[in-house]
Amino acid sequence: MTNQVTLQEKNLQTVSAKQRVVKIIVQVLLYTFLGVMALIIVFPFYWMIISSLKSTVEYRLPVPTLFPREIMWGNYVEAFSAANLGRLFINTVIVGVVSTLLSLVITILSAFAFARLEFKGKNALFAALLATMMIPGELFTITNYITVNNFGWIDTYTVLIVPFLVSIFYIYLLRQNFMQIPNELYLAAKVDGTGDFKYLCKVMIPLSLPTLISITILKMMGAWNSYVWPRLVTKSEEMRLITNGLRDAFTDMSGQANIPVQMAAVAVVSFPLFLVFIFLRKYIMKGVSRSGIKG
């Protein structure tokens, strides 16, 4: 009798020991897989940074070094002049800041109208706007290209800013946020004789700040990463944005290009994005998980 019990206990013990071993093996496998994948994800960034600090001679060694022997900060100076990064940086900041500010104003006003005000055809109009989000942007680009040519806007800041001021996605995002603010607040303000506009500024905007920050970051990143539109609508190099300068300055694919300088330019363009990533990640993740829109 007693013998049987101990046997059972023993069985249980071996089972749990077995389970523990399996669990440890699974954990090791999990961490190994994730570790390898994380290395693959990070490697291009690592390679960009160390390459940007190497001399051309060191970069061309048959067996590459994993850390620069001599750190060449001069590559960064050269990158700025080779790709005209200074001027393009100023352009990008001007376009980014102005278009973000104007876009915020327009988005706030229209989101407020859709969320709080009553007017004929509100829902039909909103549905129609959402429907246009299904159409690929290239379809708009063609006619917009013709339109800005006819307006004589080629080679101006206007052409880089105005056509993209209204984003239906941002209006949608902010409207959803505005709708969550209880109606009682609005009615109470009405009773107190507070006007719509004052209510919008004093109550709704402060309560929707996280969404507004998300929109600001996405819009700024959009300017920073835009490539196709500036290339289409600017003739002179001076009016382009930073990504254009980056690609156009280094098109020599003969294998003789000065890659460390090129990587320095790439690092300069990537650096502000890293800062955004480190400090404002949570706002981006929030905006992204609701949209799938890049930049």
Added chain:
Amino acid sequence: MVESKHKWKAWLYLAPAIVLLLIFTVWPIINTLRIAFLDGYNMLGEVGGETYSFGIKNFTDVLDEYSGFKEALVNTLLLTVLTVPLSTFLALLIAVCLNSIKPLQRFLQTVFFLPYVTNSIAIGMVFEAMFNIIGLSPDAVTAESWGIINNILGLFGADPVNWINLNSSYWANMTVMVIYIVWNALPFKILILLGGLQSINKQYYDAAKVDSTPRARVFTKITVPLLSPMLAYVVITGFIGGFKEYSSIVGIFGDDMKAVGTDHSLNTMVGYIYDALGSNEGRASAAALILFVIIFVVTMINLYVSKKKTHY
């Protein structure tokens, strides 16, 4: 009521958005449709007073053998068909693994999100540098430096591959693009799938544990079905993004859309549309409409399939 007196006020708030939308969203829809059916339409020609007859010549021109559309279509389809399943599968695997660890979870989650906040042209240039061979001899036998990717592959005993340089093959170029696009697509997919996994009710797993259901069965019978709305979302946005692939290829190969010294074009449908802009807007519009129809049809098929398979 108070607001009924001021109905016009709502339109005041909407005015700036409406004006811009009329010019840059509504008019383009009408006009692009119009010029797609004007034979040989060209912007400068119209300003100069030329008139165009109504017809489908733009479409037949696009589909013409020598216009380069066929290559662009094949490239785009291949890239989409290769990258969407691969990146979805990898993202699912990573998300499931991330979801089943405790220490370092947040840290790794952050690392995996890193490629999202990048400039696709800039990092494309880094990939170009990593696959680049320096000082390749014309007979492709010797080189000054084979590049870091070939060096790493060499550690596993592989022969160096000419990925993107002079005389590189179509499939070598394709491989580089697929790797870059998958790398770039992972963060968004992991973010969505991990969010989905974390919202699955733990009770299902506890029930499975009581019944001592094997891991694989738990995965196929609980995780995948409950995750299916997110999977559908990730696949649909993946297909749409795949059909619009352009700037990652510019990042690696420059806007010629081909590797130096090769004959095969790596152009995509969006690239084809942009090439036609500035000289032949009619053809660009026709190609854009074809792209729209393809995206629309594929999205509808996706929605139909996922409606049948998805558990909400």
